[in-house]
Every structure is written in structure tokens, then in C-alpha cells.
Amino acid sequence: MSTPGPDENPLVEGLERLPVHPTSLVIFGGLGDLAKRKLLPALYNLAHEGALPERFHLVGTSRSEMTDEEFRKEAAEAIREHSRREPDETVLEALLADVRWVAGTFDSASVYEGIAKVLGEFDEGAGALTLNRAFYLSTAPDFFPVIVEQLGAHGLHELPDEGEVRIIIEKPFGTTLASAIDLNQKVLSVFSEQQVFRIDHYLGKETVQNMLAFRFANRMFEPVWNRDHIQSVQITASEDIGIGSRAGYYDQAGALRDLVQNHMMQLLCLLCMEPPIDLGADEVRNEKVKVLKAIRPPAPDEVDQMAVRAQYAKGSAGGEDVPGYLDEADVPADSNTETYAALRLHVQNWRWAGVPFYLRTGKRLARKVTEIAVTLKPVPHVAFGGSDPAHPTTLMPNQLVLTMQPNEGVSLSLGAKIPGTRMRIRPVQMDFQYGTAFVSQSPEAYERLIMDAMRGDATLFTRNDEAEAQWRIMDPIVSTWEETPGPLPQYEAGSQGPAEAASLLRDVDTWRRI
Structure with missing residues (x-):
């Protein structure tokens, strides 16, 4: 053989x-x-x-x-x-x-x-x-x-x-769990599931697809890809722009529906899923659904402890003064639509139990970036610097960052000795950048997705049970927020986001700077 x-x-x-x-x-x-x-x-x-x-x-x-x-x-x-x-x-x-x-x-x-x-x-x-x-x-x-x-x-x-x-x-495939179920029923009354391709353009991005290659083509990561070695995970999708002319859509959707329910939950699934038998559509989507089923939807009285929302106020972006959300054209003066949403989720299975997953997205933040940061637990014993109290050594945990935009690539932080006569450690970065590693220009997400749809390959598309499973997690948050009167917390345009988001973090965790 x-x-x-x-x-x-x-x-x-x-x-x-x-x-x-x-x-x-x-x-x-x-x-x-x-x-x-x-x-x-x-x-x-x-x-x-x-x-x-x-x-x-x-x-x-x-x-x-x-x-x-x-x-x-x-x-x-x-x-x-x-x-x-x-x-x-x-x-x-x-x-x-x-x-x-x-x-x-x-x-x-x-x-x-x-x-x-x-x-x-x-x-x-x-x-x-x-x-x-x-x-x-x-x-x-x-x-x-x-x-x-x-x-x-x-x-x-x-x-x-x-x-x-x-x-x-x-997208959006539904605006609530009930509407997603209703839409699925109407679509599947005419078409079979094999004919239906629910598109999420994030899955067509080369860097998102590279997560599968990164996880399942490199043996070195599997031993640490679990609760024993990973302290926390942050998934960030921030934008430095406001809503522009999209008030009609955005004020009905908000940050949670616009990005978290679909794109960011898909990133979470790819990060957490078990290795599939192969990359066939059903095998990959079966594993993603298992991840979604392992996330318990919050009860209404738990939403405040695991979710934060806010609106951007006036501030500065790109060196120019910009208005707050409520001052944007066509936005109602009493709008309670969130332009920022942050969640703490837990995947309750053998691999991930106890690891917090922090998701955040927002408009008018400091910069545009989409990334996943995996923070490993600190080393169990620090042997450096103990003999010199005047120069204590604080080791930063290793961190693996997968960046989808704007600078697509993978970065791994390691502790290294600073040149000199003393043993001093500081983080250094090992970087892989798509733009320099590959000469060819990456195709746009829709190029891959249109081709896959014409091929009949549904691997990068959302299945009916997957779409509903995402909504089962988000629906209690949507409902609770809609029933809770405003005004919402504010954060200055061009900033890191609302101070209230810190309440989601454990003592050992901090938000990465945007």
C-alpha cells in the first residue's frame, strides 16, 4: 500500500x-x-x-x-x-x-x-x-x-x-428563533435541504478557512487545544466606522444580530469543533452543531451577567469629530439599538468546560480588526528573576492570535531573554502574514462561495439545524434587551468600548487593546 x-x-x-x-x-x-x-x-x-x-x-x-x-x-x-x-x-x-x-x-x-x-x-x-x-x-x-x-x-x-x-x-436568516424556524419551514416546503445554501460570507474568507488547516494540519496544537492549557479565548470584530447610510437596516438589527449571531458564532464553532472525519459538508457541519448544542442559552435573569450592550457617543475618528449614534441621520432619538455587544459564553463539553469565550463587536471603535486571541495558561512555576528582587520577572502567558482583517495572518507570542547580563524575559512575536507568505492575491469570499454553491459543496454554508441552534443561544439575549428600557451605556467614538464590558471578565483576564 x-x-x-x-x-x-x-x-x-x-x-x-x-x-x-x-x-x-x-x-x-x-x-x-x-x-x-x-x-x-x-x-x-x-x-x-x-x-x-x-x-x-x-x-x-x-x-x-x-x-x-x-x-x-x-x-x-x-x-x-x-x-x-x-x-x-x-x-x-x-x-x-x-x-x-x-x-x-x-x-x-x-x-x-x-x-x-x-x-x-x-x-x-x-x-x-x-x-x-x-x-x-x-x-x-x-x-x-x-x-x-x-x-x-x-x-x-x-x-x-x-x-x-x-x-x-x-443573511440575515431570521431575526429571532421563531422567525428563523418559520423561514426554514417555508424554504424546506419547496426545496430540499441539499438544495439550500444559507450564505455567511465570513466562511468564504481565506483566513477563516485557514483555521481548519491550522487546527487539523498541524499536530503541535492538538495537545494544548483544551481546557487544561487554554485560559480564555477572545473573538473580536471591531469597526472604526459608524452606520453611514444604513440606519434603516441597522436600527432594526443592532450589533448582536448583525455580527454576533452569525459571523462570530461561526468563528467560535470552527475554533472549538472536534476534528471531522473529512471536509465533507455534513461531517463539518455536524461537528459545528455539537459545539452550538454545548452552549447553554442563558435564562432571562442571567443575561445581565453574561452580556453587555452600549451605543457610541460623539468622539473622534481618523482625526475628525464624529456624531454619536443617536445623532446619526434617520436614527430615532430614543433608539435602544446597541452598536456594541459583548458576551461571555461557555462551551460545556469535555474539551472546553471552564474556559470562557469572550465575544465583542462594535461600531466606531479605535480601529477595524477581526481576530481570535487564544490565551494559554501561565507556566506553573517561574524560575526566572527570583534571585534579584530589584528586577522581578513577570511572564506574560503565551498567546496565539489569528487575524482575519485587516492584516491577515497568525501571530504567536513567546517569552524570550532580552540580551544582557541579567535574565530578563519579555514577549516576542512569531508572525505569519498572508501578504508576504503567498505571492498570489487572496480571492474575495464571494468568489469561493459562489463556486461552492455551483459545485454543490455546502461545507461553508449553514445548515438548517445550525441556523436554529445559533438563534437558540442568542434569542434570550435579544428578548431580554428588547424588554429592558434604555437609555443604554455610552462609549466615546474612537475608544476601546464601554467600561461596562470589563464586568464580563474573570479576574485573570483583560480585554485586548483594539
Whole structure:
């Protein structure tokens, strides 16, 4: 029996090599903000790299009345403005040569009749070749059940032959546990779970996917990846900007729904999950669900002890004075929506019992950063510095930091001797940076996710029980906060966040500086 080579590891082989079947992609909200900034540029970059199937067709739809040619021009302009690379006009022209536009409201039968007609024309042009279909719901969440119902009513949820139909649903997937369950029931009454791809763009980021490689491709970390060696974990997703023009959405969502319930809980799952048998979708998602089930939802009277919320007040950002949240355009003067949320969670299983997981996110903080900091327990005995009372030695615990943005990489702090005649120790950093380690530019998250959806690989997408399990943890916090009157604690824009967040920490823990 031969030993698998470096490219034959059973953990990673298979899914990366799945072919991309010829596909017709329909984007609902085809010229919305997400489509212009992310989806259309992602499609271009996939085309540039030769990753799209030879037969690929694009259809856009929304209420805007326009011709196919007008859609082609607007899509091209969006790609030129937002693509991560300067577009090659030959590639761009080939990608958009046969795009189609279907106008109308999402509850109108004429829209789905128009989509069916266009897809039928593409199928006829393919001859004996069967085209898969993918429907991307890049719309306001209120339209998700409407579109799903209409797709089912017009028979667009299935194909009579061997082709496959998939539906890609953007976040937020529900705003409460009850709404998430209701949406799941409506979606699964039309589509099977295997057809549904609930997207969380964080999982498409290279640095997030690298967590799987970091944990399961390096033997050195497994012996310390448990409660015996890890003191605490901090997951931070901070932003230095305010809400901008998103008041209509953000004041209904808040920091907890916007980032913690989905993105940050996914990071927590990847950090804590047990090694899967392989990287198949069900195996990975089974392990993530186990983590979520090990986190006990708080009782209403426990929320104040494990969760903190606040709003940013006026302050300084980038050297300029900026208004507080309540002074932003279109924000109600009495709003109780949090722009900062911090939690302390516990994963109650054999590996992690007793280890606190601190999650925090906020707008208008000191800087933009998304990172996971794993702090190891201190050494059990300090042998350095004891003979010289004038120069005591305080050893900082080793800390492993995985940074998703802005400077993607991994950093490990170690204690090292300072050059000189005395034994003095200080922390030093061992850094791995994506930008210097790999010459190639990292693809955007949506490039990977769109390809995986067309492949039928759901590893980086959220399963129905996973989405509901996340909401079961967050729902008591959402409910308690909605029932608790304001005003909320304030923190100065450009600061480290509210002082109240310190109440979540154990005596041995401190928040990392943002």
C-alpha cells in the first residue's frame, strides 16, 4: 500500500476537485448594493481565472425597468468600479455577452414566467447538455419567503431531467428563533435541504478557512487545544466606522444580530469543533452543531451577567469629530439599538468546560480588526528573576492570535531573554502574514462561495439545524434587551468600548487593546 502524497490527503481531497457543471445563475436584486459591490465582481474574477464553466449564463431581476443591454452596461460599470483587479475588457465582454434582465416585483407571476422563459432559451441553446440552475436571493429578508413560494408555484425549484436546482439565501436568516424556524419551514416546503445554501460570507474568507488547516494540519496544537492549557479565548470584530447610510437596516438589527449571531458564532464553532472525519459538508457541519448544542442559552435573569450592550457617543475618528449614534441621520432619538455587544459564553463539553469565550463587536471603535486571541495558561512555576528582587520577572502567558482583517495572518507570542547580563524575559512575536507568505492575491469570499454553491459543496454554508441552534443561544439575549428600557451605556467614538464590558471578565483576564 502506498502512502498518500501531499496532494492525496483524505481530509482535503475530493471536494476541491468537484467539477463545476454548466449553470444558469439568477440574481434576485441583480443591481442592488450587494450585487454591484460583491457578486458581479466575484463572477468577473472567477471568469478571469477560468473557473466558471464554459456554459455559464447570468440573469438579473428586480423591479427596475431596463433592457438586457442596459443591464449589461450597469453590470460592467459595477465590475470596473469594485473588482479586486483591473478588468480585462475581453473577459468582461465574454462574461456579459448574453446576460438577461427580467423586470418586476418579486410577488408578481410575470417575473417568474419571464425567468422561466429565459432559462428555457438557455436550455434550448445547450442542446443535449443539461444546465443546472442557481437562484441567488440578494434582497431584503422580507422577500425571501415570497421568492421561495413563487419559485415553487412556477415549478422553478426542480428540473424534470438530471439537472440540479440550488437556492442561495443571504443573511440575515431570521431575526429571532421563531422567525428563523418559520423561514426554514417555508424554504424546506419547496426545496430540499441539499438544495439550500444559507450564505455567511465570513466562511468564504481565506483566513477563516485557514483555521481548519491550522487546527487539523498541524499536530503541535492538538495537545494544548483544551481546557487544561487554554485560559480564555477572545473573538473580536471591531469597526472604526459608524452606520453611514444604513440606519434603516441597522436600527432594526443592532450589533448582536448583525455580527454576533452569525459571523462570530461561526468563528467560535470552527475554533472549538472536534476534528471531522473529512471536509465533507455534513461531517463539518455536524461537528459545528455539537459545539452550538454545548452552549447553554442563558435564562432571562442571567443575561445581565453574561452580556453587555452600549451605543457610541460623539468622539473622534481618523482625526475628525464624529456624531454619536443617536445623532446619526434617520436614527430615532430614543433608539435602544446597541452598536456594541459583548458576551461571555461557555462551551460545556469535555474539551472546553471552564474556559470562557469572550465575544465583542462594535461600531466606531479605535480601529477595524477581526481576530481570535487564544490565551494559554501561565507556566506553573517561574524560575526566572527570583534571585534579584530589584528586577522581578513577570511572564506574560503565551498567546496565539489569528487575524482575519485587516492584516491577515497568525501571530504567536513567546517569552524570550532580552540580551544582557541579567535574565530578563519579555514577549516576542512569531508572525505569519498572508501578504508576504503567498505571492498570489487572496480571492474575495464571494468568489469561493459562489463556486461552492455551483459545485454543490455546502461545507461553508449553514445548515438548517445550525441556523436554529445559533438563534437558540442568542434569542434570550435579544428578548431580554428588547424588554429592558434604555437609555443604554455610552462609549466615546474612537475608544476601546464601554467600561461596562470589563464586568464580563474573570479576574485573570483583560480585554485586548483594539
